Amino acid sequence: MGYTLIEKIVMKNTGLDNVESGSIVIVNADKLMVHDIFIPFVAQKFEEMGFKKIYDPNKMVLIYDHLVPTAKVEDVRHFKIAEEFCEKYGVKNIHRSDGICHQLMVEGGYVKPGDIVFGTDSHTTTYGAIGAFSTGIGYTEMAAVLGTGELWIKVPQTIKVNIDGKLPNGVTSKDVILRIIGDLKADGATYKALEFSGNCVENMSISSRMTMANMAIEAGAKSGLFVPDKKTAEYCNIDMKDLEYLQPDSDAKYERVLNYKAEDLEPVVAYPSQVDNIKTVKEVSGTKIDQVFIGSCTNGRLEDLEVAAEILKGKKISKYLKLIVTPASRKIYNEALDKGIIKVLAEAGAIITHPGCGLCCGRSGGIVSEGEKVLATNNRNFLGRMGSSKAEIYLCSPVVAAVSALTGEITNP
Amino acid sequence: MEKFKGNIWLLGDDIDTDIIIPTEYLALKTVEEMKEYAFSPLRPELSGNIETGDIIVAGKNFGCGSSREQAPEVLIALGIKCVIAKSFARIFFRNSINNGLLLIENEEFPDNCKEGTSVEVQLNKNIIYENKEYKIQPLPDNLMSIIKEGGLVESMKKRNKQVN
Structure with a gap:
């Protein structure tokens, strides 16, 4: 077996030379x-x-x-x-x-x-x-x-x-x-x-x-x-x-x-307030958002910041939107600095924060309030996870996050 | 065999640990200070109304989400006698056993009871509600022994007394 x-x-x-599930x-x-x-x-x-x-x-x-x-x-x-x-x-x-x-x-x-x-x-x-x-x-x-x-x-x-x-x-x-x-x-x-x-x-x-x-x-x-x-x-x-x-x-x-x-897969979001509530980005495109978050242990690595920078290079994020970017580690932060990624993101209007869990666990660094909608690359959209329990959290990839930061609404890449 | 009765608080599916106790209160010093915020994102009135010996009944996947052990601990602090749910998330299950909180799995019962009514439980045997019996599976021996010893802390204390 x-x-x-x-x-x-x-x-x-x-x-052990044999194990069985259960x-x-x-x-x-x-x-x-x-x-x-x-x-x-x-x-x-x-x-x-x-x-x-x-x-x-x-x-x-x-x-x-x-x-x-x-x-x-x-x-x-x-x-x-x-x-x-x-x-x-x-x-x-x-x-x-x-x-x-x-x-x-x-x-x-x-x-x-x-x-x-x-x-x-x-x-x-x-x-x-x-x-x-x-x-x-x-x-x-x-x-x-x-x-x-x-x-x-x-x-x-x-x-x-x-x-x-x-x-x-x-x-x-x-x-x-x-x-x-x-x-x-x-x-x-x-x-x-x-x-x-x-x-x-x-x-x-x-x-x-x-x-x-x-x-x-x-x-x-x-x-x-x-x-x-x-x-x-x-x-x-x-x-x-x-x-x-x-x-x-x-x-x-x-x-x-x-x-x-x-080949059959397409960009999706986890719709509020459960991670298994999956809809295609097409289905929800046009939803106005107040904040975008790129970071966390899920999607705060160099390739995530890099793909966001490619999309945002030379552009400005939507006027009333806040874009918060949190590299997952100091090493990634430094690499992103060396590669000019941080500069591109900052020039596009991003708020760059120190590596940590703050926003993803609702403790600091961009807490959302009642009625706000946030599009985020982290792993949980539970009720109240990133601040008010009357805020809505949509989970997505860094690509969808960056593209949507430009338009101010959930946007299909 | 232990038998007890309690009043029901009824909740739905996928009650996550962020609902049971939100992250912003986890840095409070004691579980006693945290307990008034239990379930606050979903039902802020609940923690003030729970009385010692009450029973929470919920749908599937109760306790999903984070590893925070304050989730079962606030339930114990509020006086919850046991949680009956269609199913439990894995980490929450271990944390509950380790703190001596009794968990009972039953597929049918949560769909057939009402909040505010009373239910009777016979440990490792059955749930009796409105003259109907719902059978429950006994817990494995290694888990029952942790509960019997009063949780993992007590069980380790005993071990370390023997070692030292």
Whole structure:
């Protein structure tokens, strides 16, 4: 009997020579990501549980992103607790203002293909882009796994999503994942893993794959994985030979297989206020918008800023509209500066903000108010997510966002 | 077998964690301070009206969205005895068990009950409502033992006492 990618990862991790979906196994955590907003609770629970040390302090990565820069005076408390915790338990991997956690975990080389990683944020699924099994957990479980190094998981069934062909111009990996979520619905992959395959995804950059893995959770998935290939090996600086064990078997058992033809896909938006409420951009074109947001761990990477700059070069955004651009990390910010992308965006009228989670999680940097409509490249359009619960959030690709920023209404590229 | 009764608050499908407790309140120091904002984007009046022992009944995918553990914690702080839903999102499910909040899955019941009425639950056995019985699946042993020990913190405390 053959195995899927996630089953192979679990087998390697546990040393078991057979696993079956539905069985409960204890896995060893290769990396643990904790972010600023939950560190006070992780620290408190860790102490309450009576642990004296972290099982391996080098496996913990602490990232300040939700509260950077601070929006409220109380936010600083989180950093104080974090610094004390790290000092006390010998944690060295700390990022205080380098960008969004999920970008840094991959970009900084903390995660390798085949790793099992847990994080205190639900979009921890992002690392599936390089073939890691990564998923979000709560702070109590994080405290426990920091102490023991282990966590129980139920081996998930896998839904294979096969996408073949070439995406039409103006269609990005964001449109692909939004379409898939629209078809699966918000709970369609609950407790399951998604495994993306086909020559369309093989042609995608690691950044584009991260956009898709990031949003796997929006269909309820435990993980969204891409089979490591030459691009992965190159990105992670690993010999392809060392990744061979991660190739799924041809007779692997999938819960089901979804097939897409890339040529059939078109630009879409997630309509307020659910991520699975997918409509084509054509259907909603002409909807007036007050703000456009390009950024987040979903679409704040260099290729996202680059495509927006290509569209906005030498032009001005619509008069009453605010365009907020947030690179996902300091490294991306610097690269975008070097390439002249930031200049183009700023000249077009964009407000460029520091890498972080502020606007996407509704804490700072462009909060929307009652009656406003925002077109955004992040991953959630839940009620009140970016400010008032009476604002409307439409999710889209950076291409649709940039084109619409010029017209002031949702526009088909 | 434990048996209890409670008043129903009825909610729909896909009640996400941003609705249960919005991000802007997550940096408050305690869950006690957060609880008055529970469900505020959807039903701002709800948190003030919930009484100890009440039961939330919802549609599918309750607790979808973020990993915030304050979601089950505010429900416990408000005095919610258990949540009955057609289905639960994965992270919310784990977080609830780890905090000792009882979750019950049942496909039919949420479509057949009314807000403000009372329901009876027999742990791991059934729901009784208006003389009709709705069967429930028992939780797996490893999860039941975490709930019985009073949540994951207590279970780890016990472990660490044995280790040290």
